[in-house]
Amino acid sequence: MTSLKHLALVFLAAAAVAAPDADSMKRGAAAYAKGTCIACHQANGAGLPGVFPPLAGSEWVSKDASIAVRNILHGMQGPIVVKGLNYNGAMPALGAVLSDKEIADVVTFVSNSWGNTGPNVTEDEVKAIKKKYAGRNKPWTAAEYEKEAPTKK
Secondary structure, three states: OHHHHHHHHHHHHHHHHHOOOHHHHHHHHHHHHOOOOHHHHOOOOOOEOOOEOOOOOOOOOOOOHHHHHHHHHHOEEEEEEEOOEEEEEEEOOOOOOOOHHHHHHHHHHHHOOOOOOOOOOOHHHHHHHHHHOOOOOOOEOHHHHHHHOOOOO
16 A cells, blocks of 8 residues: 555656646747747647748657757757658747747747647746857757757667
8 A cells, every 4th residue: 555655646746747837838828929939830839841840749849958948049050850851941049039038938838738748947947058058159950959969769
């Protein structure tokens, strides 16, 4: 009986950690819909095949949340494979358009929508990433991210 009780507590603790923050999700959905994200990645996160990559079920969304934050801060360009399709475009830097809080909320929203499951990202985490890469003045590439967090094959 004790082991079942322990297992139940572990399960409940894991569920509590994994649950996205409801307020952050609402704010993130609103920031996503402002036009900065939704215009390319669409309301359903499916993107436009061959033009704008999907966020729904994307292996890139499931990598470290720092990647999404940096894409928003500095943009991303060049070739990338998402869900088996090749893309070769450019995402503009939106760090001057969105506040640190909005970036955290958008990343939390995207990381926990359309079948994705990920962390709650905080404003302080965004500020730390922004500080770490303060000297960055060009968009990121998939190749740079692959060096940090290779795609599992």
